[in-house]
Amino acid sequence: MSHFTLKQGVLHAESVALPAIAERFGTPAYVYSRAALQGALQEFLDVLAAHPAGDGALVCYAVKANSNLAILNLFARMGAGFDIVSGGELQRVLAAGADPRKVVFSGVGKTANEMKQALDADILCFNIESPAELERLNEVAGQCGRQAPVSLRVNPNVDPKTHPYISTGLKEAKFGVAYDDALALYRRAAALPHIEVAGIDCHIGSQLLDPSPFVEALDRILALIDQLTAEGIRIHHIDLGGGLGIKYKDDQVEPTVASYLNPLLDRLAGRGLKVVLEPGRRLVGNAGLLLTRVEFLKPGEGKNFAIVDAAMNDLKRPALYEAWHDILPVAPHAGETRVYDVVGPVCETGDFLGLARPLAIAAGDLLAVMSAGAYGMAMASNYNTRPRAVEVMVDGAQAHVIRRRETVDELYAGEQILPA
Template sequence: MAMTTPRKIQPDQQAWFHYRAGELHVEGLCLTDIAREVPTPFYCYSAEAMRWAYSILSDALSPIGVSICFAVKANSNIAVLRLLSELGCGMDIVSGGELERALAAGAPSSRIIFSGVGKTRAEIAHALETGIHQINVESAAEIEVIAEVARSLGRRATIALRVNPDVDAKTHAKITTATKDSKFGIAIDDIPELYAKAAARPELDVQGLAVHIGSQVQDLSPFRHAFASMAGLVTALRAKGLEVPRLDLGGGIGIAFGDNPGPDIAEYASIVAETVGDLGCQLTVEPGRWLVGRAGLLVTELLYLKDGQDGYVAIVDAGMNDLMRPALYDAKHPVLPFHQAKGAAASPRYRIVGPICESSDDFGAYEGLGELKAGDLLAFDCAGAYGASMASTYNSRDLVAEVLVDGDHFRTIRRRQNIREVLELEDTGNWQNGPAPAKKAAG
């Protein structure tokens, strides 16, 4: 497993995470002080980091008329959603539960987009009753179901067709969503006929197209390819007399990670402008990781050290149930020691692992952390996206807590769910008889 050194924090660039007098701080607070009040492991987010990320993206895209909807699956805590909504951000949801979270956070239903390949009839009905902005449709079969539900409610469903443009996002295979064999979207060659048929149905208000090529995209060239394909498709549909007023460009913008500086947002905005900016469409993007990824840390305590093959095995109290990305995507999260390392170049090598009874509960090998001992606190960096939202209670562990820092204040925005609360959900049903057997027909 490749070794990773700690990310060098640049206070002038990312003032929300910095060392002061050798102690790791989030904005104006020392993380050690927070850890005295909140047992580890826990997620800690910087409100200012989210505001910064939104402003950078908004400043680049608003001059070309692009709206932003946050991909709720990246971090579904309602305090995070409320913060982004108050900045003017819409919401991109993929389930009925995420719709409830967005509404609970105060997001206007008119700024909510419903994506996802497996929407149920109940979810579709609730979305229509709520009056969301649009439903992104991912198959011909889904069009039929949406039309049926809309007809039963006496409503007209506003939809966009999600296109699969067969573009490789050059990212991890498990977060690539627009290649030919992907489960997502409708093949681009099938769109014209399907779009025309849907537009002719009285239950449907077909407003445009959507596309999403993947997540944590670092090379911007696949965006150019995909957006250019969408521009060609819009032009072709309009040539057939069909209206295409909206274009949803999806998300996927990668973030700086370790020594990787991440994509240039100005270049991304230029690609949008050059490919689809002159179509006259209402443009939307749906970033998740970009808005919250760098805003979060997973704080953990080092429980035990033992000799390893090359250095030490450091066993921490955070596991793959708390941060699934390393096990699921082979992700390597930078690690920040709470006490700034001195003489880090000569410090030992640590393989950091969690307590879960799985060999995949392994966060990777690290150097440059200084001399560590049991009881030390560490923080996994760039953990604000797909961290807490993917956490579970596997091994019957507590569901991890979340904390939000804003300036020199913090508050718990999700308390730890312990085993007693989980047990209350179980063994509550009474035995029931099965259905009576059908009567055999006479004769």
């Protein structure tokens, strides 16, 4: 169910008309639906609750997808944990009310200070991605007088059939421990004095619309668990990562959470393993949009341009991945439909939000860049000294600012001119 719908010819977020948001808060603006966020997480919780292997499972939201405190707090209140990849994200989730015993720490480059920070917070688990990281964590944990709970992020070398920039489970990726090396590294982890083997982790990529690679990866991981068990190395939880995709285009078929999870849970039945999941995009992607206003229409001999007030610094995905986002007029009206490249004011040819879009629009119209809740504001920058957009959460008939728009003064407040 979409919580962004046309009502009386105007696009609404839940019960709030988007033009009212633009008038009150300005553009560009990220707009999120509370109901959509909560509904996306609840779908995971419901599927897990209905399956015996889902008993005690933990959904750890991947903070990198969208790290706004209000969103994190909503998920924490629903019982979610968090998958973090930096000390900053750890500080963020704790500020949002997270239970540190529901936090897993992923990422290939954890510093000693970040490890200490996580040990002091008493997080659930470190997802280890290299032998060097394991040795460092053992050393840091020893200095802290603690044992560090770990799982190894095992790279199963399964092709997720997604964009190469977000494919993480192939042997060429920087992520994880090679499958063939995992058994020896588990032996090493079990022998280290300040390491506690807790689980096993696997994440093969992002924006997967075919659930079959998840099953293939799990089968390889279960074979490894059997080897570990035979050697007396007990695995308490299995972290299946995230990666379930969302529908960005009308012709895409979005898999249901049940179609993704149930085949995995069926294979885990009777094994006594606690399931951990790390969804990100699936929880927030279609719960947000980027609201922008058309500044100019610029007809050209080869192309027509719709120049809007949002840019690649606000939403990087189209420029970075050539990613598609539907672009909809907020108040559709009659007029000549032309094919436009929807572009921003940033001084880069790659500054576009959508190419070759048929639109009937005029200068001053509002456009909604859909499915922008994931990797939108989280990847935004201040390129061209552009303040980042305001973030607004709609809750029924109410709209709340959950992050105010930056000012230019704030952008250079930490800079200093050299003395004369």
